[in-house]
Amino acid sequence: MNTKKLLSVAFLALLLGSSCKNDAYRDLEETAENGVQFTSTIAGNSTTRVSGNSWDKDDAIGVFMKQGTGFSNVIAGNKKYVTSGNGNFSATGSDIINYPNEGAVDFIAYYPYVEQLSNGIAEVNISNQSNQSAIDLLYSNNATGYNKDSGIAKLDFKHMLSKVELNITAGPGVSSLAGLTVAYQDIFSQTTLDLSNGSFSPSNSPANILAKVSTGTTGTLVEAILIPGPYGSKNVVFTVGGNTFTWKLPANMTLESGMKYSHSIQLRTEAGITKAVAIGETTITDWIIVPGSSHVIDKDKEPIKPIDPVGVEQMFFEEDFGEQGPRANPRGRFATYTDFKNKTVKYSDLYTDSWADIRQTSTMDTHVWFPANRTTGMKIENINAAGYTKLRMTYEQAANGNNADISxxxxxxxxxxxxxxxxxxxxxxxxxxxxxxIASAANLTVEVSTQAAENKTGYRIDNIKIFGTK
Incomplete structure (x- = not known):
């Protein structure tokens, strides 16, 4: 499922003050027809990034046009270029870049775009892992030697950080993974990237980082986007059911920029001994393949106090409606559909005579459809929100018409x-x-409905997420 636009990488304040133009810069009207346009790839896989399987509409990158080494001669700085979702980028208004009349230029680009930077330095903070797209730093410096006759420039983006995925299953003695937390202890939490040359500064601010935990149908996926560097002998602590399981990373372990590491881990207890077993070869989608390894971790000699996530917002529920929504009639009735992402909650119809259904189209992934001129609704019950306050929910809504009323x-x-x-x-x-x-409660019931008199176009809903603070 695509993750729609969510941008919040921790970058701060304005690169090089303002866009500057040299004497050879073309004095053209700022229109899309005159301006530079871009197409893109990421890590060799066309139009792919970490937060989903394609660029999403209105995803934005920052672009610099320059000559010479580094940022010694920036012609246009930190211009906002936007894609319609196909990986092609263009700009509007004052963000449009024009080629100079004479000479070749180079382009540097990054994702996600932020309006202000300071001295060409992007500040990176990976402390909050709940929104992976917000900390997936992409960088491109391949587009060199272009001029006014070159046509569309191609940007090859690469992931600058590292990603680790742990596929967790419950072994003997572990009855459930409900409530699992996973913490990387005493690791790098902040660094800076020099956009002029793509180099990181030495990492600092060691911290305990809670990974993103997503419950699946056969196991639990744990995701962490981390700052490249040495991680030897660092501890990864799994906490579930009142027990802790510690995985001490290999002494020579180093995470490299652009690499994605994936391990299968089984949590189990044997005769009172708590273990975590990591087995399997590393796999990858759009990042660079890394050889895998196997590890067996004995029980903790001393109890490990779990990281107290007080004050840290976490996403504790997500429903993207799976991948099996029918593309043709008959559509999947909401109450009888079986490919929901979550299996621990209850899904039902609000009305028995007219219901919402599950579908996908040639241009939209699986979502819930509320037909026009009908009173329909859906209900999700037994969402575990125990221990969370400051609750909030997000979802994505569309209509089968223009400028429809959200309400x-x-x-x-x-x-x-x-x-x-x-x-x-x-x-x-x-x-x-x-x-x-949203009022705090141990369990949540979410109802989404529409009345025939108000629903004149038909509505769609996707990617329901609920967040809370411990």
């Missing part, structure tokens, strides 16, 4: 109505809707 879809959580307002964009273009101030 036609009604949201009720634990019997309380949470009104929404605003207007959606173009036909079948998803927009994120956020609901804050």
């Amino acid at each position: 036609a879809l009604k949201i009720k959580i634990n019997g309380v109505n949470y009104p929404t307002s605003g207007t959606l964009g173009g036909q079948n273009q998803f927009s994120e809707v956020a609901i804050d101030g």
Whole structure:
């Protein structure tokens, strides 16, 4: 499933003050027809990035056009270029870059775009792992020697950080992985990237980092995007069911920029001994393949105190409606559909005579459809929110028409109505809707409904996420 646009990498303040132009810079009207345009690939896999399987509409990159070494002669700095979702990027207004009349130029680009940088330095902070796309730093410096006759420039992006995926299963003595937390202890949490040459500064600010944990159908996926560097003898602590399992990383372990490491781990207890077993070869999708290894970790000699995630927001529920939504009629009825991402909650229809259904199209992945001119609804029950406060929910909404009213879809959580307002964009273009101030409760029931009199276009909903603070 695609993850729609969520941008919040911890970059700060303005590169080189303002865009500067040299004497040879073309004095053209700022229009898309005159401006430089880009196509892109990432790590050799066309239009692919970590947060989903394609670029999403309105994803934005920052672009610099320069001559000479580093940023000694920047012609256009930190210009915002946006994609419609196909990996091709263009700009509008003052962000449009024009080639100079004479001479060749080079391009440097990064993702995600932020409006302000300081002295060409991007500050990176990976402390909050809940939104992986927000800390997936991409960088391109391959586009060199272009001129006004070159046409569309190609940007080859690469992942600058490292990613580690742990596929967790429950072994003997471990009855459930519900509530699992995974903490990388005393690791690098902050660094800076010099955009002029793609080099990192020495990492600093060691911290205990909670990884992102997502419950699946046969196991649990643990994701962490980490700063490249030595990780030898660092501890990874798994906490579940009141027990801790510690994996001491190999003494010579180093994570490299652009690499994605994946291990299968089984948590088990044998005759009172707590172990974590890591088995298997590393796999990769759009990052660089890394050889795998196997590890067996004995029980903790002393109890490990779990990291207290007080004050750290975490995503504790996510539903993207799986991958098996029918593309043709008959569609999948919401209450009888079986490929939901979560298997520990209850899904049902709000109405028995008219219901929402599950579908996908040639241009949209699996989502819930609320047909026009019908009173329909869906319910998700038994969402475990125990121990969380400051609850909020996000979801993506689209309509089968232009400029539709967001409020036609009604949201009720634990019997309380949470009104929404605003207007959606173009036909079948998803927009994120956020609901804050949800009352705390041990379990949540979410209802989404629409009335026939208000639903004149048909609505779609996707990627429901619920966040909370311990």
